[in-house]
Amino acid sequence: MSRYRKRVAPGIASFAETPLARVLGTLSGRWSVLALEAMHEGARHFNELQRRLDGISHKVLVDTLRALQREGFVFGPLTSPGLSEYGLTLLGVDLVALIGEIRAWSEDHRPELVDARDCFEEARAAG
Amino acid sequence: MSRYRKRVAPGIASFAETPLARVLGTLSGRWSVLALEAMHEGARHFNELQRRLDGISHKVLVDTLRALQREGFVFGPLTSPGLSEYGLTLLGVDLVALIGEIRAWSEDHRPELVDARDCFEEARAAG
């Protein structure tokens, strides 16, 4: 038994189960946003998605889709090979709209964001 | 030399530098949201923050604060011990407002979110 057991922080245990944390959690996946937007214009086959998400591996696409299905943003087959389709649920369409708002906010503040990073690097360098 | 070198996916390289990805990245930190909200009512000392964020470790609080400073959401000292204060920048205040909107959306859809997970588990179990 290792001395280093991951302890569940008291403060975060409750937060992690909050709807906000769930949504932020799924959006933080490396390919989640791209995957959602790849389905925005309609349902897509697995290999269509793999072509659109340039560079994603087979397994990671499966994992990403399953995670999005689990949270209810995407519908699609859970078993059976062959041609199958994945698409946005109503909740998924709504989430893409929310992503749009976050993107708009982010791009509105792009100048401050890049400026802040420059200032930080400079201040650190000056030390 | 390992055969397993992490390759930078073509499709994501461009996305990762997008303002949206930067914002989602900082929001996805395990303690970022809690830290930001802990400073919402005013600047706080390091140890005040550590007490408010119940269960956070010393190092992780430092890392979290530095990341938020790097992105321009938090101001505070970069060196020198002693009593120091961390607080939200204007950009940080704005970000907390955005978080509020995301939280509102998430809680508006809480029923669908929990329902979706139940359905998913059930469908998987059924096979």
Added chain:
DNA sequence: CTGTATCCGCGAGGATACTG
């Protein structure tokens, strides 16, 4: 074409000790 099963690297989150 798609799903499942391994195996692996690496970075984030965490514990702990030392410094002024």
Added chain:
DNA sequence: CAGTATCCTCGCGGATACAG
């Protein structure tokens, strides 16, 4: 009180192989 430096663990993203 707060900053820096290690060391550790665990899970995500990824590569690859095989089955229907």
